[in-house]
Amino acid sequence: MPALNGFLWLISYWLIGEVMVHFTGLPVSSGVIGMLLLTATLAVWGRVPSTIAAAAQPLIGLLAMLIMPGVVGVFFILDELAGQWLAILCALIIGTLLSVITTLWLLKRLMGKTHAR
Amino acid sequence: MPANALPDALTATPLFAVGLTFTAYLLGNLVFKKLKQPTWLPAILIAALLLAAILAIIGLPYAAYRQDASWLTVLLGPATVALGMPLYQQMPHIRALWRPLTICLPIAASLAACYALAIAWLMGSSPQILASLAAKSVTAPIAIGITEQIGGSVALLLGALLVTGVATAAFVGLAARLLKIDDDRIIGFALGLNGHAIGTVRAFEISPAAGAFASLGMSLTGIFTALILPLAWRLIGVGG
Structure with missing residues (x-):
């Protein structure tokens, strides 16, 4: 299950971001810290592992759907x-x-x- | 058997809200394609209108729907982390044009927020509304985090994102003609920087180069704004 493996990477980076926000009190969301850490890691590796691509690609493709429950809120x-x-x-x-x-x-x-x- | 037994049974698990979201999303995309992909009516807006209409018809309160739909929205966290992958893939563009981009990005991304904030403030908007509009040019997953940090309304922010994205897609072509710009890289970057994902989709319709630069503009604006805006908000002490 390469996608599951990659998804665990994404969750782990998000959790690391959460820990960093908790201890430093930085006014930045955990997702952004996780994203920067992921970019830095990929830059060190020099390539995108297929596991991470397998999880990241579909998630990015579904972003519009993930924000929909929030978008609907504007009508209310x-x-x-x-x-x-x-x-x-x-x-x-x-x-x-x-x-x-x-x-x-x-x-x-x-x-x-x-x-x- | 009481009249509300069926709705109660259906909403006992989050599956109903999740299924409803899938349905509205897929239908929205279908209608969008049937209408020949109009720039002024993004698929997400069609889907959101459908979803709001369904909720109103079946009488499911928005708060209850939102609670159940958190089974989906919790994925926004890892999805934001996933944006690190396209950002890494943009590295060659960043390296080739780092000088103009380093100067342009902070100025343009700050102004994208400041123009709107200044106009809203002059017209007497409340601090809470200002906080909801501040991240209007930032891609949704990052903008939601920023807005929660500075105490705005996420619902209003998402509405603002739609308006901003559609306005950007409409204005960039016009302004480029006015300024006699035909470089797809500049047009793409402006689309992504101001119009986040909606602008980026428009850029990919123009050319792959415009699309690549739009993704770059969108990612960099997201990071810059996420790092600077909450701090600036705290320093200025808006809203309190």
């Missing part, structure tokens, strides 16, 4: 946020437009220099 807080929606939508839509333009412009200038050498 619509009333709570009455009167706040205009501010929220303006912030999200105008904020995103501004940040998209900034990212494109900034990276164009920075990569332009790299190209010119």
Whole structure:
């Protein structure tokens, strides 16, 4: 069962992250610490073991489904946020437009220099 | 036999909630394909609407559903760790372009949060709403962790992620034309940095290079924001 073996790796890294958060009080989620540890481990090994790929690939493919129970929650807080929606939508839509333009412009200038050498 | 015996029997185990989630997810994907994959209506939104409608029709309270569905959502932890694998696979891109990326990422990822926070704050949003919007450009599994750390509403965050992702996919093409950018790497990076998974899906439709850079932008934004935002939130003391 290569996938089970890989899944145990993923769970172990998450648990290590949990232990580190517990002892250091870092304001970072255990998942992010586990992810960074996994990246570092793979960089040391220089390849992705087939066991980890067998567990990681399907999990990443199912991410959208894993967040669905949470997404549905937004329909049940619509009333709570009455009167706040205009501010929220303006912030999200105008904020995103501004940040998209900034990212494109900034990276164009920075990569332009790299190209010119 | 009382009228509520059947629903009670069905929801006695988490299997009903899990099955319901699978059904809505698969149906959502099917409808999405039938509609020729519209950018403005992601599959996850169709699936979530279906699921909400089913819950409302059968009268299952959201809190009860969510509790049972935790059999699925607990997998978000290992799934976040799994993102380390694509990140490792992006290493050659990071090495080739480390200089522009190191300068661009902190500025762009901070602004992605700050623009929205400034607008919401100016329009009088409460600290709890600000905390729910702050991680709006971060990929969902990481953003949920951040939002729990800084005390926002995860439900509102996930709604914000949908709006942000769809808006990014719509705006990037427009803005690129305006700024006369035709480099797929730049367009991809902007899609992933601002529009997380939804932007990355859009980037893969443009070209594999755009997709690779979108994954990179998404991962790096997630890590940067996860490391900086909770700390910044604590220092500024927003909300309390």
